[in-house]
Amino acid sequence: MLAAAARLAALRGTCLLSGPGGGRGLRSGRARSDTDNMKPLEGIKILDMTRVLAGPFATMNLGDLGAEVIKVERPGAGDDTRTWGPPFVGRESAYFLSVNRNKKSIAVNIKDPKGVKIIKELAAVCDVFVENYVPGKLSAVGLGYEDIDKIAPHIIYCSITGYGQTGPLSQRAGYDTVASAFGGLMHITGPKVACLTHIAANYLIGQKEAERWGTAHVSIVPYQAFKTKDGFLVVGVGNNQQFATVCKILNLPELIDDPKYKTNHLRVQNRKELIKILSARFEKEMTRKWLYLFEGSGVAYGPINNMKEVFAEPQVLHNDLIMEMKHPTAGKIAVPGPAVRYSKFKMSEARPPPLLGQHTTHILKEVLRYDDKAIGELLSAGVVTQHEAE
Amino acid sequence: MLAAAARLAALRGTCLLSGPGGGRGLRSGRARSDTDNMKPLEGIKILDMTRVLAGPFATMNLGDLGAEVIKVERPGAGDDTRTWGPPFVGRESAYFLSVNRNKKSIAVNIKDPKGVKIIKELAAVCDVFVENYVPGKLSAVGLGYEDIDKIAPHIIYCSITGYGQTGPLSQRAGYDTVASAFGGLMHITGPKDGDPVRSGVAMTDLATGLYAYGAIMAGLIQRYKTGKGLFIDCNLLSSQVACLTHIAANYLIGQKEAERWGTAHVSIVPYQAFKTKDGFLVVGVGNNQQFATVCKILNLPELIDDPKYKTNHLRVQNRKELIKILSARFEKEMTRKWLYLFEGSGVAYGPINNMKEVFAEPQVLHNDLIMEMKHPTAGKIAVPGPAVRYSKFKMSEARPPPLLGQHTTHILKEVLRYDDKAIGELLSAGVVTQHEAE
Numbered sequence: 001m002l003a004a005a006a007r008l009a010a011l012r013g014t015c016l017l018s019g020p021g022g023g024r025g026l027r028s029g030r031a032r033s034d035t036d037n038m039k040p041l042e043g044i045k046i047l048d049m050t051r052v053l054a055g056p057f058a059t060m061n062l063g064d065l066g067a068e069v070i071k072v073e074r075p076g077a078g079d080d081t082r083t084w085g086p087p088f089v090g091r092e093s094a095y096f097l098s099v100n101r102n103k104k105s106i107a108v109n110i111k112d113p114k115g116v117k118i119i120k121e122l123a124a125v126c127d128v129f130v131e132n133y134v135p136g137k138l139s140a141v142g143l144g145y146e147d148i149d150k151i152a153p154h155i156i157y158c159s160i161t162g163y164g165q166t167g168p169l170s171q172r173a174g175y176d177t178v179a180s181a182f183g184g185l186m187h188i189t190g191p192k193v194a195c196l197t198h199i200a201a202n203y204l205i206g207q208k209e210a211e212r213w214g215t216a217h218v219s220i221v222p223y224q225a226f227k228t229k230d231g232f233l234v235v236g237v238g239n240n241q242q243f244a245t246v247c248k249i250l251n252l253p254e255l256i257d258d259p260k261y262k263t264n265h266l267r268v269q270n271r272k273e274l275i276k277i278l279s280a281r282f283e284k285e286m287t288r289k290w291l292y293l294f295e296g297s298g299v300a301y302g303p304i305n306n307m308k309e310v311f312a313e314p315q316v317l318h319n320d321l322i323m324e325m326k327h328p329t330a331g332k333i334a335v336p337g338p339a340v341r342y343s344k345f346k347m348s349e350a351r352p353p354p355l356l357g358q359h360t361t362h363i364l365k366e367v368l369r370y371d372d373k374a375i376g377e378l379l380s381a382g383v384v385t386q387h388e389a390e
Numbered sequence: 391m392l393a394a395a396a397r398l399a400a401l402r403g404t405c406l407l408s409g410p411g412g413g414r415g416l417r418s419g420r421a422r423s424d425t426d427n428m429k430p431l432e433g434i435k436i437l438d439m440t441r442v443l444a445g446p447f448a449t450m451n452l453g454d455l456g457a458e459v460i461k462v463e464r465p466g467a468g469d470d471t472r473t474w475g476p477p478f479v480g481r482e483s484a485y486f487l488s489v490n491r492n493k494k495s496i497a498v499n500i501k502d503p504k505g506v507k508i509i510k511e512l513a514a515v516c517d518v519f520v521e522n523y524v525p526g527k528l529s530a531v532g533l534g535y536e537d538i539d540k541i542a543p544h545i546i547y548c549s550i551t552g553y554g555q556t557g558p559l560s561q562r563a564g565y566d567t568v569a570s571a572f573g574g575l576m577h578i579t580g581p582k583d584g585d586p587v588r589s590g591v592a593m594t595d596l597a598t599g600l601y602a603y604g605a606i607m608a609g610l611i612q613r614y615k616t617g618k619g620l621f622i623d624c625n626l627l628s629s630q631v632a633c634l635t636h637i638a639a640n641y642l643i644g645q646k647e648a649e650r651w652g653t654a655h656v657s658i659v660p661y662q663a664f665k666t667k668d669g670f671l672v673v674g675v676g677n678n679q680q681f682a683t684v685c686k687i688l689n690l691p692e693l694i695d696d697p698k699y700k701t702n703h704l705r706v707q708n709r710k711e712l713i714k715i716l717s718a719r720f721e722k723e724m725t726r727k728w729l730y731l732f733e734g735s736g737v738a739y740g741p742i743n744n745m746k747e748v749f750a751e752p753q754v755l756h757n758d759l760i761m762e763m764k765h766p767t768a769g770k771i772a773v774p775g776p777a778v779r780y781s782k783f784k785m786s787e788a789r790p791p792p793l794l795g796q797h798t799t800h801i802l803k804e805v806l807r808y809d810d811k812a813i814g815e816l817l818s819a820g821v822v823t824q825h826e827a828e
Contacts, residue, residue: 087644098639188590203745
């Protein structure tokens with residue numbers, strides 16, 4: 001037991017001080033062994049027919065856990081987001097680079113029956129088939145669930161659509177902005193308009209309609225962003241003790257015993273007046289002064305960071321949230337890293353997003369065992385395309 | 391082959407026309423068998439020490455897939471959100487009811503060593519341990535990962551925190567609003583040339599909950615392969631920053647700082663909400679053909695060939711002028727008139743729905759997104775239903791969120807095999823509490 005405890009302590013020290021990529025070492029509860037770093041989805045093959053954001057984000061996260069992601073793109077343009085910019089670096093858009101790391105690209109024309117045949121053969125040797133076409137479109141070319149299930153009954157076939165597989169809106173393409181508005185998120189986001197309350201259950205259960213609250217919280221006061229001399233500070237008061245602390249920091253001790261603000265319930269009732277007083281005080285100092293004054297106070301507080309500030313935060317760097325990699329044409333790039341970390345394995349190493357059709361030949365040869373002649377014919381006929389070697 | 395095709399067609403007909411809960415039937419690629427409706431997480435026990443939103447949202451979603459969720463609450467108040475209202479129905483807050491369905495509640499005082507002992511015994515027979523305490527707090531009472539791993543090496547131990555397990559901010563409690571501001575989301579949300587706002591529901595919390603939901607399943611897959619458990623670090627900050635995706639990449643790769651755009655899109659025009667006579671309409675033009683369609687619907691045919699607006703690139707360049715023209719036209723009619731005019735146009739469009747409108751939408755009802763259940767004190771309640779559906783099994787049936795300590799005695803007896811005398815002593819000492827029978 002003692003030896004095990006010592007080994008554990010030694011490992012913990014190692015993890016915390018010199019873990020790869022910085023300090024975000026995680027304690028390992030047991031000694032390292034041969035199963036070390038085996039990833040949960042190692043050996044899993046994903047045939048990724050998705051485009052844009054939702055699908056690629058899902059498959060990217062699965063790839064981080066060790067899955068092999070084969071991204072199917074149409075010859076010529078590929079995933080639309082390759083052209084969504086500026087900014088571009090080389091010919092690649094930052095948009096595409098942000099959600100397509102560590103995938104292989106095969107460029108196949110699925111309007112050609114020979115291309116459909118290739119997809120079916122790939123499906124037969126893959127574990128997962130993900131797509132985001134309007135319901136019926138893939139069935140029309142013979143790649144719907146029933147078609148794939150026939151030749152690959154083991155397949156996990158995941159469809160991502162705007163509104164669902166059936167129903168009155170199922171034929172509409174899915175756009176985030178429209179779905180976000182249709183699904184209620186846009187109504188509740190924005191500067192404060194009128195008054196009142198909150199979210200779905202509030203409506204379903206309490207018949208209370210939702211409104212917009214700016215940065216404020218409907219039932220906790222104060223809990224919002226305040227303007228400072230040069231920006232904003234977000235402050236959240238969780239209880240009366242924290243309220244007193246805030247009053248002290250703001251040099252407003254008379255508020256602490258003011259009967260109008262003694263409890264959260266009262267602070268909610270007298271919200272307007274209280275927020276006016278606090279706002280006037282917050283505006284007097286710069287954000288960094290408030291960050292200094294609030295440190296260690298026990299109150300929840302923080303800045304509103306723009307992108308530059310986010311990626312300069314020591315905690316963000318500590319959490320390995322800047323993932324750097326070398327891209328064949330764009331050179332050195334960085335994208336947000338994986339959100340979750342595990343004690344028993346490392347996330348997949350950072351491999352760059354693929355060029356369009358970068359792995360077409362490789363996949364036909366290695367995965368489907370096509371010979372060079374067959375591959376040559378498909379290339380000539382334009383059924384598939386291969387990115388030129390760099 | 392023919393018989394199979396016929397059977398498939400028959401099943402498909404059945405699913406689509408009379409599937410339970412409405413029309414959201416999913417095609418089943420094979421005949422039904424004994425494994426029908428076996429859920430992925432059936433048999434999995436989750437010891438849920440989380441409170442508020444991110445954690446409970448994660449465990450609720452795992453429960454929908456068949457897992458048994460044992461929610462540990464402190465005697466007296468329980469999960470803080472039980473008091474977060476109005477609205478309340480009976481003594482239950484809508485907030486609590488919205489994210490705690492189908493869980494069992496055991497009320498245990500973990501500041502008492504006898505309570506810690508109960509948690510450890512439960513961990514030994516559970517598969518997953520989820521918690522959202524500030525790092526170190528559970529270790530201080532003997533319930534940290536090393537403590538649980540010692541007695542339950544198979545455990546998937548998932549910690550949800552504000553900023554992570556280590557690092558300069560690891561000791562700070564995690565609040566969605568603060569983390570959303572710190573992590574970049576608040577800066578990019580709000581009107582153009584206006585102040586930042588919060589997303590209307592705690593998206594940072596929810597994203598973290600979804601990451602935890604996936605990570606726990608990854609942990610279970612890992613355990614099937616290795617036989618061992620592991621520790622998972624989920625936190626609000628990392629989840630939020632990871633979700634910045636292309637907005638972050640614009641900065642990291644293209645040195646382009648992010649801004650607020652209201653409802654508009656930084657690089658697609660027009661793609662935003664327009665004021666109508668009585669509300670809003672969201673319209674998204676994906677290509678030049680769709681732009682022409684919009685111009686026709688708005689009776690502005692002269693715009694179609696106007697050189698200033700011929701391509702998206704040009705429309706972005708001349709955004710202000712174009713939006714002014716389109717806005718003036720949209721304001722002339724009511725939203726329902728525009729919805730009628732845009733139907734079948736091929737252009738992406740839709741209303742900005744409030745809650746009443748969302749839950750009156752035929753597609754929302756069709757997707758079974760109102761989940762009704764009977765609560766012991768609150769009566770009939772409804773909450774948003776599960777988002778994802780599967781062809782081979784149904785989601786867990788709708789069982790109401792628990793009263794505080796509703797299942798304490800049941801769990802001690804059935805799961806830990808305590809006898810009545812032992813249970814009585816724990817109740818008398820206040821180590822655990824049991825909700826009175828209704």
